[in-house]
Amino acid sequence: MIVALLAIVVGATILSGLEMIYYDVPRQMSAQFRSYGANIIFTPSGDGDINNDDIEKGVEVFGSDELEGCTAYRYENTKIHNMPQALAAIDFESVLKTSPYWHIGGDMPSGNGMALVGAKAAEGLGLKSGDTFVCVNSFEVDESVDTSDIPSYEMYTDPESGETYCDHELELVCSGILETGGSEEDYIYVTYDDITALTMNERGCDIVEVSAAGMQEDLKAAAEKINSMGLTISAKLVKRVTASESTVLTKLQSLVFIVTFVVLVLTMICVATTMTAVITERRKEIGLRKALGALNSSIIGEFMSEGLVLGGIGGILGSVLGYYFAQFVSMNVFSSSITFRPLLIPITIAASVMVTGLACLIPIKSAVDVDPALVLKGE
Amino acid sequence: MFFRMVRGTFARQWKKMLMIAVTVALGASIATAMLNVMLDVGDKINEELKTYGSNITVIPQSEAVISKLYDVENNDVQTEYIEEEKIGELMTIFWANNITDFAPVNDTLAELNGTEVTLVGSWFDHHLEFKKKGTVYQRDTGLTNLRSWWDITEGEMLDEQKHSENCAMVGVQLAAEQNIRSGDTVTVECSGRTKQLEVVGIFESGDDEDNYIYTTLDCEQELSGCGDMMKKVEVSAITSPDDELAVKAARNPSLLSGDEYDLWYCTAYVSSICFQIQEAIPEASASAVRQIADSEGKILEKTQLLMTLITVLSLFGATLGISNLVTSGVMERSQELALLKAVGATNGEVTLLVLTEIMITSVIGAAAGYFLGFAFAQVIGQSVFSSAVEMSGMAAFIVIVLIIAVTLVGSIPAIRMLMRLRPSEVLHGGH
Numbered sequence: 001m002i003v004a005l006l007a008i009v010v011g012a013t014i015l016s017g018l019e020m021i022y023y024d025v026p027r028q029m030s031a032q033f034r035s036y037g038a039n040i041i042f043t044p045s046g047d048g049d050i051n052n053d054d055i056e057k058g059v060e061v062f063g064s065d066e067l068e069g070c071t072a073y074r075y076e077n078t079k080i081h082n083m084p085q086a087l088a089a090i091d092f093e094s095v096l097k098t099s100p101y102w103h104i105g106g107d108m109p110s111g112n113g114m115a116l117v118g119a120k121a122a123e124g125l126g127l128k129s130g131d132t133f134v135c136v137n138s139f140e141v142d143e144s145v146d147t148s149d150i151p152s153y154e155m156y157t158d159p160e161s162g163e164t165y166c167d168h169e170l171e172l173v174c175s176g177i178l179e180t181g182g183s184e185e186d187y188i189y190v191t192y193d194d195i196t197a198l199t200m201n202e203r204g205c206d207i208v209e210v211s212a213a214g215m216q217e218d219l220k221a222a223a224e225k226i227n228s229m230g231l232t233i234s235a236k237l238v239k240r241v242t243a244s245e246s247t248v249l250t251k252l253q254s255l256v257f258i259v260t261f262v263v264l265v266l267t268m269i270c271v272a273t274t275m276t277a278v279i280t281e282r283r284k285e286i287g288l289r290k291a292l293g294a295l296n297s298s299i300i301g302e303f304m305s306e307g308l309v310l311g312g313i314g315g316i317l318g319s320v321l322g323y324y325f326a327q328f329v330s331m332n333v334f335s336s337s338i339t340f341r342p343l344l345i346p347i348t349i350a351a352s353v354m355v356t357g358l359a360c361l362i363p364i365k366s367a368v369d370v371d372p373a374l375v376l377k378g379e
Numbered sequence: 380m381f382f383r384m385v386r387g388t389f390a391r392q393w394k395k396m397l398m399i400a401v402t403v404a405l406g407a408s409i410a411t412a413m414l415n416v417m418l419d420v421g422d423k424i425n426e427e428l429k430t431y432g433s434n435i436t437v438i439p440q441s442e443a444v445i446s447k448l449y450d451v452e453n454n455d456v457q458t459e460y461i462e463e464e465k466i467g468e469l470m471t472i473f474w475a476n477n478i479t480d481f482a483p484v485n486d487t488l489a490e491l492n493g494t495e496v497t498l499v500g501s502w503f504d505h506h507l508e509f510k511k512k513g514t515v516y517q518r519d520t521g522l523t524n525l526r527s528w529w530d531i532t533e534g535e536m537l538d539e540q541k542h543s544e545n546c547a548m549v550g551v552q553l554a555a556e557q558n559i560r561s562g563d564t565v566t567v568e569c570s571g572r573t574k575q576l577e578v579v580g581i582f583e584s585g586d587d588e589d590n591y592i593y594t595t596l597d598c599e600q601e602l603s604g605c606g607d608m609m610k611k612v613e614v615s616a617i618t619s620p621d622d623e624l625a626v627k628a629a630r631n632p633s634l635l636s637g638d639e640y641d642l643w644y645c646t647a648y649v650s651s652i653c654f655q656i657q658e659a660i661p662e663a664s665a666s667a668v669r670q671i672a673d674s675e676g677k678i679l680e681k682t683q684l685l686m687t688l689i690t691v692l693s694l695f696g697a698t699l700g701i702s703n704l705v706t707s708g709v710m711e712r713s714q715e716l717a718l719l720k721a722v723g724a725t726n727g728e729v730t731l732l733v734l735t736e737i738m739i740t741s742v743i744g745a746a747a748g749y750f751l752g753f754a755f756a757q758v759i760g761q762s763v764f765s766s767a768v769e770m771s772g773m774a775a776f777i778v779i780v781l782i783i784a785v786t787l788v789g790s791i792p793a794i795r796m797l798m799r800l801r802p803s804e805v806l807h808g809g810h
Contacts, residue, residue, distance in 0.1 A: 003703050013692075014692055014693065014696045021685075021689065025685070029678070029681065035673060035678070037674075100673070100674075101669040101670040179669065181666045181667045181668040182668055182669070239528050239530070240528045240584070240586060243585075244428070248427045248428060248678070251427050254762070255420070256685075256689070259413070259759065262758075263413070270405055273401060274703055277708070328688075332684065333681055333684045
């Protein structure tokens with residue numbers, strides 16, 4: 001009996017463990033896929049910039065579990081050593097959430113006055129981490145500009161047109177070199193305060209990268225919802241990331257499904273053979289009962305209910321053990337706990353009872369059919 | 380005498396033996412299927428991840444510096460190129476088989492109806508032949524696979540065999556702005572040269588490329604006048620996740636010790652593939668696209684770990700199933716074995732007899748189970764990834780060792796019981 005119970009418990013454990021993993025894989029894997037970085041971008045919906053308040057309203061569409069991070073970029077063209085150089089303002093604290101693949105040689109800038117220089121830009125400018133460089137922003141000085149903060153040596157008047165220009169300077173320390181293998185390497189990243197000081201102009205950002213967990217359809221729905229809110233942002237899916245993610249996730253889930261199914265079928269057969277062995281062993285007992293006048297139906301009923309009880313106990317033990325197994329897998333693979341789905345427990349118990357019942361049916365039937373005289377004689 | 384007894388057991392108790400063999404076969408087939416799938420899942424998922432596009436870009440050695448020195452706005456001043464005929468070298472490197480696709484990406488600023496647009500010349504499904512040292516390497520490669528996320532919203536993907544070289548595909552946003560439909564003919568102008576291009580399809584990419592025009596490489600080269608040259612090559616390669624060695628090598632391969640260098644060179648790290656590309660094409664500089672390369676590594680690692688743990692669970696299940704049955708199979712025969720002892724057989728002889736019988740049964744069962752399991756693995760491979768799962772020698776080895784161990788371990792409690800068996804009690808029926 002213990003042998004049969006053990007077989008049922010193992011079968012039920014495998015079933016419930018794999019069931020839980022199957023349902024949890026998309027959620028867990030989706031979080032892993034966030035290492036590809038942003039899968040949604042916000043661009044200005046009309047001409048002009050994105051209003052910073054709208055970003056928060058936009059990302060509120062995603063739940064706090066789903067939202068991995070969001071980074072706003074503001075681009076400006078400046079000059080370094082009289083060469084054009086694009087600058088981008090970002091929040092250094094949140095950028096690694098949307099771009100976890102950034103490799104930084106040196107340190108991440110920790111405050112104003114520091115810059116993260118893209119590898120290609122650094123090569124072109126001959127910068128290493130720790131070096132100091134000066135950024136220059138040229139603009140026309142008109143009535144809207146408050147000239148009180150600008151040192152006089154930065155301003156000059158064009159003798160031909162009579163207009164005043166300003167070459168506003170900002171000294172920055174290169175704290176780290178950014179390596180991505182992509183176009184990000186062409187830019188120099190600074191803080192929002194620095195770029196406002198350099199351009200003497202406070203405005204919204206040009207683009208927002210959002211990284212959110214979810215399947216393509218959910219993200220599409222979220223993007224549509226954001227677009228219908230009438231904000232200054234228009235949300236777009238980064239198709240290359242979302243489309244591929246869906247493909248891989250679907251494949252992975254169907255892999256776990258098929259594996260679960262194959263393992264399940266084989267474990268069921270294992271349980272069935274064990275039950276057969278256990279009942280065959282008790283043929284003598286059945287023969288004796290028949291000889292004493294027991295009806296076939298009462299023998300079948302007794303053995304079946306014994307089998308079903310066994311299946312039930314095995315199923316309960318199995319679902320508990322299966323939960324711990326799934327939890328173990330989840331902690332080890334994804335370092336996060338598995339979602340407990342109560343519905344899976346009755347399913348596991350029902351499956352286990354059913355399989356045990358089926359497995360008992362055949363050996364009991366063949367055992368009942370024997371002639372008691374022959375069995376008891378030992379043939 | 381010994382073999383006659385063994386034969387006798389199989390002849391008389393074949394039903395019981397068959398049941399043990401069937402259980403062993405089932406256990407072995409779970410083990411085989413899971414192990415084969417587990418060992419191959421890395422490659423399979425890696426192939427799926429190729430839908431993210433290229434993970435290595437190859438650019439001319441000093442292109443980055445040169446374009447900075449002149450004017451970043453104008454691509455025409457690019458003075459360094461990779462020669463088109465050199466690109467075949469990619470098929471000759473050590474990890475050439477891991478390179479799934481590559482395509483040149485020549486971008487030029489061109490004028491389309493008075494507005495400035497980016498025109499990209501590339502291969503779509505190009506047939507490339509390369510001769511080196513008497514060997515002919517050939518391969519079909521191009522953007523068709525490197526841009527698998529493109530949605531063709533109108534028309535079809537450019538087909539180099541079917542369409543002429545003066546065909547183009549237009550990004551969906553550009554098409555909407557300029558009101559271009561597939562089948563239209565557009566005129567593009569670039570540094571004084573003009574060409575009529577037939578639009579065969581409109582694509583949606585979901586990024587900047589929605590504003591681009593894609594055309595054949597030959598067409599772009601004619602328009603920009605750069606001859607048989609390439610500005611950038613995108614390469615998609617199947618790589619192994621980075622580990623400590625790869626990180627160390629990425630800093631400077633020459634700092635590695637001899638053994639480390641060999642190991643690094645012969646492992647498909649993204650850095651060693653880049654290094655080999657640079658060796659093959661000295662005037663080029665290959666670098667990893669971190670976004671793709673890093674994430675691939677992470678996802679592969681997680682998937683493999685997940686499959687490993689699931690495999691361990693299934694192996695555990697299979698093991699228990701087998702040892703259960705082996706134990707009960709031996710115990711059932713207590714009467715017969717007690718009789719043997721009663722007529723003078725020693726414990727050793729009885730144990731040997733039982734073990735031999737069980738082992739023969741197990742081996743037959745395991746052999747059948749191995750092939751059954753392999754069939755299961757193929758079912759999984761075909762239905763999930765639509766490709767066959769490779770047969771792994773390691774899986775066969777693990778299964779054999781596992782089955783022998785399980786059978787032995789499963790027999791131990793039964794044999795211990797046999798040792799303690801007192802013939803008189805058993806034969807009397809008191810047991």
